[in-house]
Amino acid sequence: MATTDPANTHAVFKAYDVRGTVPDQLDEELSRRTGAAFVRVARASTVVVGHDMRPSSPPLAAAFAAGAADAGADVVMIGLASTDQLYFASGDLGHPGAMFTASHNPAAYNGIKLCRAGARPVGADSGLLEIRDAVGHPQPPSGEAGTITQRDVLEAYAAHLLRLAPVAGRRLKVVVDAGNGMAGLTAPVVFERIGGTDGGTVELVPMYFELDGTFPHHEANPIEPENLVDLQKRVVAENADIGLAFDGDADRCFVVDELGGAVSPSTLTALIAARELAKEPGASVIHNLITSRRVPELVTELGGTPVRTRVGHSFIKARMAETNAVFGGEHSGHFYFRDFWRADSGMLAALHTLGALASSDRSLSELLDDYRRYVLSGEINSEVLDPTATLAAVESAYAGTRGAVLDHLDGLTVTTDDWWFNVRPSNTEPLLRLNVEGADDETMTRVRDDVLSLIRSHAR
Missing domain, CATH: 3.40.120.10 (Alpha-D-Glucose-1,6-Bisphosphate, subunit A, domain 3)
Known part of the structure; x- marks a missing residue:
């Protein structure tokens, strides 16, 4: 069982959430204990719980709810939801929340995103490590158990978003690639309120709206260019005005223009x-x-x-x-x-x-x-033997660059009038991540290649 090994518990509690493979790293018992621990650490009297379309999500969410109820909290289950729908429920209802999703990770993974009332984040520096430690020291139920009820918040979520960002004007043809993720549930409800397929401001062209946590068409991770290819082709074929791509839990959105170009x-x-x-x-x-x-x-x-x-x-x-x-x-x-x-x-x-x-x-x-004004490289990862030593070598190479300003807010950033680059280490892997921007393509390419050559001279 996943929870019998304290090292495993430490492995699945990350900087911002809980995440691991099911069931060897994350199982129903660990989820149940996490629900009880969350209630104790957050001092929650009520918890809102939602989940994505992965096959493992409903039983994990149910186990978490049972643990939270055993610890004395009432639980409001909102069922299938996007992560931002869970945040809406937490903010609108004023309760802490738990969202079961592994976002863009492959089907074998699942996870838990936790927040305090008002969608305030729970991370390693704001309670997640205390919850992890409490999971390792479960307590027997004390007092009266809480209730578990169901509540549908999807319509209220859609209405709230459109109050914040109303859409009016000329009619648009919009292709949406949900990647078989939760936008397949939320997008139709939101778009129907601004005209939907029957007229009005938006004509919706759906792609991969079937909820399927095995992701049969492509990974639900639109930051990777290969996962935008289907959408780009469809936008051009449909002569659409815009394309939208969402990740698995629909908290991220990427845009494709009418020419099929990916928008930064x-x-x-x-x-x-x-x-x-x-x-x-x-x-x-x-x-x-x-x-x-x-x-x-x-x-x-x-x-x-x-x-x-x-x-x-x-x-x-x-x-x-x-x-x-x-x-x-x-x-x-x-x-x-x-x-x-x-x-x-x-x-x-x-x-x-x-x-x-x-x-x-x-x-x-x-x-x-x-x-738009400048040219960005996008993020480029390099595996190196010693990220710290490599970063120091890059800093040494650029420290004397005329007109350059160096700072260490996150890794190393070197800035001039015509270009800048940032190199920062991964939190979890022996990688350095490089981002470069230049006044034009030639400048960006030159700086990118120079820094990459230096970084990869320290490759594994």
Whole structure:
């Protein structure tokens, strides 16, 4: 059984969530113990629980609910849900929550994303390690057990998103690739409220909407270019205005323009930042350090305050709370909204993009020209013998570069007027991750190749 080995428990409790293979690393007993531990650590009287479409998710969610109820908490089961739908339930109902999903991981995996009331994150620095330790020291049920009830929040979730980002204007043809993930459930309900397939603002062209945790068509991970190929072809074949791709739990959204071109999440960050600043002039906007410099430039041009953070949702959410930022964007396709309890929502990002496009008479590629200025490499991973020594070698090589500024907010960032790059170590693997941006393609390519050559001279 997975829970008999303390080392295994430590292995599945990650920096931001619980994740592992089923049933050898994560099983129903571990889930049950986690439910009880979560109630004790979070001092929760009520917990909201949702799950994705993976075959292992319903029994794991049920076991968690049983453990939480044994510990004295009432449990509200919202059933099949996207992760941002669970965040909505946590925020709207005011209760801590647990979402059973392994996001974009293969079918053999599952996991638990936990949050406190109001969708506040639970990570290694905010309670997850205490929950892990409590799992290893289970306590017998004490007092009266809580109740377990069912509640459907999907319609309320859809209505809330459209209040935050209404879509009106010209009719759009939209191809959506759900990747057999949870957007196959949420997208039809959201899109029907803005016209759906019967008319109105949106004509929906669905792809892979069948909920199937074995992912028969492609991995539900749109950050990988090969997983966008089907959508890109379909957008062009349908003569559609836009394509949207969601990951397995639908908390991330990637966009394809009418020409079939993949849109950088940095470009979407700039677009959404402009819309949020139009509603609240002068507000702060969060961007992580590998987002295009076009984002802070645009925010400044529009009178807002750009706030730079490390990579990772816990850092972004913390800085949002500190600065009261209206919005935050990451290169990974996560977009965070203050009015959505500072949580990330792929669907809300999609609605902002549709709203901007529907209110314009330009194509998406033309519209986004306003939000693009530089050339990004995308993230490039290199396996090295000693990430720390390799990072030091890169710093030594660039320390004397004329006009360069070096900083260590997250790994090493080297910035000049014409280019910048960031190299940072993986938290879990002997990898270094490189991101480069240049004023033009030639500059980006030159810097990318130079840094990669240096990094890979230390390859394993």
